[in-house]
Amino acid sequence: MSDVPIRHSRKMRKTMLALNRAKTLGQRLSLIGSIRMAHLTPELPAVAEFSTAETMGHSADRLAAAFGVTRLEQDEFALRSHTLAKQAQDAGLLSDVISFKVPGRDTVAKDNGIRPSSMEQLAKLKPAFIKPHGTVTAANSSFLTDGASAVLIMSEEKALAMGYKPKAYLRDFVFVSQDPKDQLLLGPAYGTPKVLARAGLTMDDIDVFEFHEAFAGQIMANLKALDSDWFAQTYMGRKAKVGAPAMEKFNLWGGSLSLGHPFGATGCRLVTTVAHRLLKEGGQYGLVAACAAGGQGHAMVIEAYPQ
Structure with a gap:
């Protein structure tokens, strides 16, 4: 943030x-x-949760511990995010990023937080929040960055009347909330089963997944929660789990860990990435999910528009 x-x-x-x-x-x-x-x-100003006065990093560290997510798992996922983002950028897949001229500086033409590293380098970093034994570091956390985004949403009838060619349908969406003290970052785990039920779909029907990568530990905890019958029965009132997303469909162009997390803009990025991936990969359904401050979260199903 350049002007806090x-x-x-x-x-x-x-x-x-x-x-x-x-x-x-x-x-x-x-x-x-x-x-x-x-x-x-x-x-x-502190990037802290108003209801608990705890930073999200502390919450992520505790959440990772609660779900048994190791430092190694977090670093591996962070490296995956940066590696995939670099590949996507080099392949020209992040074409929706618009060049922006910062006064007095060079033109910003592409995301500049992508830094593929190595497991050896990541392992050298010390815990950023819970010291000395925490597992969340600067490298496996999303970084704050400037950014803005926009999405045009209207009815299909109106879009066609105005001469626009739609990219995707917004099929279903849900907003959820849970205990901000212990489940602050579990929005995707709560939202995903609900939006699938509303849409009449299963995990196997989804071709593209885009989850907000607030922290690698948060992502891994949500994936473990989605793949847990105990979590589904205890916290969701469901008979069985919906299962974790297949990783070959998950955040394949990188995510917030590598692209950054400009507050207020990340949601649009997730939606547009799903729409572009569906077009590129020939899929039909995409699922977006994210956690948010206050123990909130959301999930939505995006459907590709017939080309």
């Missing part, structure tokens, strides 16, 4: 609010005289 809001300290905010309420010159002068240099220290 810098907040005043709590003491400075309290003084400014009191100044706003002051009725006399004497009261204002007294309050101004109480300001100290320390009050001017900026307070950086």
